[in-house]
Amino acid sequence: MAEHIPVLSDEILYYLGPKGNRVYVDCTLGAGGHTLAILGKCESCFVLAFEVDPIALSVAERKIFWMGYERRVRIFNESYVNLLEKIEEAGFERVDGIIADLGLSSLQLVDVNRGFSYLHDSPLDMRMDPSGNVTAWDVVNRYPEFKLYEIIKKYGEEPFAKKIARNIVLNRPINTTFELVEVIRKSIPPKALRTRKRHFATRTFQAIRIEVNQELANIQKLMEASEKALKPGGRIGVISFHSLEDRIVKNFFRSSKCLKPLTKKPVTPTYEEIRRNPRSRSAKLRVAERSEVIE
Numbered sequence: 001m002a003e004h005i006p007v008l009s010d011e012i013l014y015y016l017g018p019k020g021n022r023v024y025v026d027c028t029l030g031a032g033g034h035t036l037a038i039l040g041k042c043e044s045c046f047v048l049a050f051e052v053d054p055i056a057l058s059v060a061e062r063k064i065f066w067m068g069y070e071r072r073v074r075i076f077n078e079s080y081v082n083l084l085e086k087i088e089e090a091g092f093e094r095v096d097g098i099i100a101d102l103g104l105s106s107l108q109l110v111d112v113n114r115g116f117s118y119l120h121d122s123p124l125d126m127r128m129d130p131s132g133n134v135t136a137w138d139v140v141n142r143y144p145e146f147k148l149y150e151i152i153k154k155y156g157e158e159p160f161a162k163k164i165a166r167n168i169v170l171n172r173p174i175n176t177t178f179e180l181v182e183v184i185r186k187s188i189p190p191k192a193l194r195t196r197k198r199h200f201a202t203r204t205f206q207a208i209r210i211e212v213n214q215e216l217a218n219i220q221k222l223m224e225a226s227e228k229a230l231k232p233g234g235r236i237g238v239i240s241f242h243s244l245e246d247r248i249v250k251n252f253f254r255s256s257k258c259l260k261p262l263t264k265k266p267v268t269p270t271y272e273e274i275r276r277n278p279r280s281r282s283a284k285l286r287v288a289e290r291s292e293v294i295e
């Protein structure tokens with residue numbers, strides 16, 4: 001199984017500065033990278049962690065046990081959108097820090113049963129939460145053409161969204177990732193296929209994944225919940241991997257009455273980190289602090 005290397009971990013520790021009996025929320029536990037970093041940095045900190053994917057959760061859980069940190073973590077197999085109610089359930093009023101590392105983990109990307117990657121032939125699933133109601137198959141085979149177009153255009157920022165949506169509808173049923181890749185390939189002019197920097201299916205796959213997992217709506221809900229969940233002086237750090245996510249975070253921090261941005265520009269990985277972990281290359285971290293007094 002592929003190892004997931006945590007992204008911008010030193011920067012997260014720098015901004016969150018975990019110390020003495022503080023409580024942190026890791027909204028996206030994944031393989032446990034950031035949670036382990038916090039617990040390793042501070043012996044008396046406590047982490048509440050959220051993860052919708054039970055496979056990732058069990059990988060992280062094993063590492064946490066292995067390190068002997070299990071008494072300082074509570075893991076919820078739930079969406080981070082339930083943050084406020086779970087903080088209360090765990091017996092806390094507010095927390096000192098929140099981190100969210102959005103997107104997929106490497107474990108999910110390489111799992112041939114999940115359908116996240118255009119490089120493996122898999123059933124069209126793409127659910128991070130396997131109990132979710134909507135799969136990529138539903139989006140591809142059931143959505144009307146105009147809705148597919150909107151999703152691929154908006155979430156994928158794909159210039160050939162119209163043609164791709166049309167061809168998807170004409171080629172139904174589409175059952176596997178490779179069948180979908182072929183439809184996308186036929187929808188993009190040969191010149192554009194040759195000159196694209198990234199794989200021609202990247203944008204459409206990203207768009208469908210965002211729709212299946214309601215990723216942008218969830219980020220918005222997280223932003224709203226974080227205002228209420230953080231103690232005064234508490235901090236939130238969000239690592240995003242594409243411009244739509246980053247825009248939601250940036251705009252929310254700008255307009256919030258009680259979250260003050262600490263990073264004017266997003267923090268990006270160093271050259272050295274990108275060399276070690278190429279997956280980190282598009283990561284952007286924004287951090288804000290909950291002000292003492294609400295203006």
Ligand SMILES: C[S@@+](CC[C@H](N)C(=O)[O-])C[C@H]1O[C@@H](n2cnc3c(N)ncnc32)[C@H](O)[C@@H]1O
Nearest residue numbers: 006028030031032033034051052079080101104
């Ligand atoms: C990029 S990975 C996190 C990796 C982790 N920070 C680490 O270093 O190992 C993102 C994780 O968030 C999970 N996730 C996505 N949306 C979620 C949600 N709404 N609630 C909880 N977990 C979510 C995904 O299943 C995935 O495992």
